[in-house]
Amino acid sequence: MKPVSLIQFLIEERRAGRINAELSLLIEVVARACKRIAVATSKGALGGVLGNAGSPGSLSMNVQGEAQKKLDVISNEILLEANAWGGHLAACASEEMEDPQPIPDMYPKGNHLLLFDPLDGSSNIDVNISVGTIFSVLRCPEHVTEPKVEDFLQPGTQQLAAGYVVYGPATLLVLTFGHGTHEFTLDREVGSFMLSRRDIRIPVDTAEFAINMSNQRHWEAPMQRYVGELLAGKEGPRGKDFNMRWVASMVADVHRIITRGGVFFYPLDAKIKAKGGKLRLMYEANPMAFIIEQAGGAATTGRERIMELQPTGLHQRVPVFLGSRGEVEVATRYHREADVAYA
Numbered sequence: 001m002k003p004v005s006l007i008q009f010l011i012e013e014r015r016a017g018r019i020n021a022e023l024s025l026l027i028e029v030v031a032r033a034c035k036r037i038a039v040a041t042s043k044g045a046l047g048g049v050l051g052n053a054g055s056p057g058s059l060s061m062n063v064q065g066e067a068q069k070k071l072d073v074i075s076n077e078i079l080l081e082a083n084a085w086g087g088h089l090a091a092c093a094s095e096e097m098e099d100p101q102p103i104p105d106m107y108p109k110g111n112h113l114l115l116f117d118p119l120d121g122s123s124n125i126d127v128n129i130s131v132g133t134i135f136s137v138l139r140c141p142e143h144v145t146e147p148k149v150e151d152f153l154q155p156g157t158q159q160l161a162a163g164y165v166v167y168g169p170a171t172l173l174v175l176t177f178g179h180g181t182h183e184f185t186l187d188r189e190v191g192s193f194m195l196s197r198r199d200i201r202i203p204v205d206t207a208e209f210a211i212n213m214s215n216q217r218h219w220e221a222p223m224q225r226y227v228g229e230l231l232a233g234k235e236g237p238r239g240k241d242f243n244m245r246w247v248a249s250m251v252a253d254v255h256r257i258i259t260r261g262g263v264f265f266y267p268l269d270a271k272i273k274a275k276g277g278k279l280r281l282m283y284e285a286n287p288m289a290f291i292i293e294q295a296g297g298a299a300t301t302g303r304e305r306i307m308e309l310q311p312t313g314l315h316q317r318v319p320v321f322l323g324s325r326g327e328v329e330v331a332t333r334y335h336r337e338a339d340v341a342y343a
Contacts, residue, residue, distance in 0.1 A: 006031055006173070006184050006193035018179055022110050023160060026088040026137060030114070031173060031193055033082035034133050034165040035186065037075045037119070041131065041167045071125050072096060075118035075133065089114055090140035091147040093314055095283040100147060100314070109145070112160070113138040113152055117283040120164075121249025130168035132251025136287040137161040149314050152282065156307030162287035166251045172196075174258060174291060181258070181295040202297040203261035206324040208243050210253045211265040218269035222334040223302070250279065254288055254322070258295060263323035265331065267302055277301070277317040281309060285320050298328040302335040 004012075010024040076096045083089050087108035093100040095117040103109050114137055121131040137160045141151050163175040171186035173193050181200045184193035209230060216227070230242040245262070247253050253264050266278045279285050289299030289306040299306045299322035309318065321328050 004195040006195070009182070009184075009195055013177060013179075018177055019161070022088045023112060023137065023177075025086060026083075026110070026112055026114065027161060027163075027175070029082050029086050029088065030079070030116075030135055030163075031165075031184075033079050034173065035171070035191070036078050036082075037071075037133060038165070038167050038171040038186065040074055040078075041071060041125065044128065069119070069122040069125055071131075072119050072122050079116055079118050079133070083114060086110075088112060090144065091151075092116070093152055093282070094118060095280055095315070098315075100149060100152060102146060111140050113140050113147060115152065115282050115287075117280070120251045120284065121247070124247070124249050129247060129249060130166055130252040130255075131249055132164050132166040132255075134164045134251065134284055134287050135162065136282065136290070152314055153311040155310055156281075156286035156289055159286060159290050159307075162290040164251050164254070164287065164291070166255050168252070172255065174200075174255065176291050176294040178290070178294065181291050183258070200258055200295045202257060202292065202295045203324055204296070205326040206261040206263060207240055208245060208256075208260075208262035209265065209327065210245050210247070210256070210262060211267075212246060212248070213244070215269050215271065218271050219267055220269070220335070220338070222338040223265075223267045223269075223331070226331045226334050250284060250288070254292070257292070257297070257323040261324045263327040263331070264320065266320045268319040272317070275317050277319040279317060279320045281306070281311055281316045281318045282314060285318050288320070289322060292322045296325065297323050298325040298332075300328060300332045302332055303339065 013019045014024055076094055080101055083092055085107040088110040089103055089112055090109050091100045091102050092114040116135040118133055119131055120134050125131055138154050138158055139160055140147055144151055161177050165173045173184040175182055183197040185196040187194050229236050229238050233241040256262060268277055272278050285306050292299050301319045302321050321331055
């Protein structure tokens with residue numbers, strides 16, 4: 001069968017009435033921008049893109065108070081520039097910027113809002129570990145010509161599309177419009193993303209989990225209980241051995257789950273409780289939850305379905321449990337039971 005390109009796939013979706021022309025163009029533009037980011041990441045030290053942004057004595061910091069890598073800044077600028085002039089956006093918001101970025105008045109405006117984490121896992125870029133871009137698309141509220149922060153604060157169930165691109169040995173785009181999750185592989189010889197897996201399904205059960213074990217002493221009691229049972233293996237209450245994997249790049253960890261199943265956890269702990277969690281709801285948790293659910297998995301905060309949360313801020317943080325439904329449900333049940341017991 002002849003390979004299907006991303007553009008052909010988008011045309012199929014339009015003909016099926018699942019997306020409109022403007023959303024199709026938006027995805028094409030994001031994909032094209034991500035190809036530029038892939039080129040920048042692949043050059044490594046030869047491209048002068050490694051290390052921190054800013055001068056040696058004064059590091060560049062993002063709105064989160066985190067030191068920015070050069071590629072964070074480069075990736076952010078690539079996405080902003082690519083999406084400024086096409087007429088498919090009303091505004092966009094980035095994890096790297098405090099406020100939404102309006103579309104300049106000199107350009108036509110569209111009816112969509114784009115949110116993105118331009119380079120997830122960028123702390124790993126200097127050691128040549130896979131990093132990625134995460135994005136989410138919302139509809140701009142009617143009659144809003146100059147979108148404000150509150151116009152972006154829509155629950156994840158309102159997403160029109162979500163995706164991520166992983167820059168690894170191959171550059172892969174994983175995408176959903178709410179009708180299944182699909183993977184595209186960048187064919188570098190022709191410069192196009194080609195459909196490589198349609199309607200991905202994550203196994204319900206798994207024996208593989210991803211979590212930062214160095215934070216174990218800070219976890220809540222139900223998380224301690226859950227992971228303790230996994231580590232007990234065949235001799236424990238779960239009756240089987242589990243393997244742990246942790247890349248510390250969310251895109252890489254989630255893509256492993258998309259590929260062969262598993263669960264990913266970044267639970268609430270004592271260190272981050274005041275912030276509400278580690279990962280950002282709008283830029284990471286919601287788009288990943290949409291992708292995972294459309295592949296048959298589950299995504300919660302340990303207590304609530306992520307996509308049903310009503311956002312309270314553009315950079316709101318939440319705990320994240322996602323992946324194979326069976327294990328997410330067990331871990332979530334333990335947290336809910338503990339809440340009832342302590343109530």
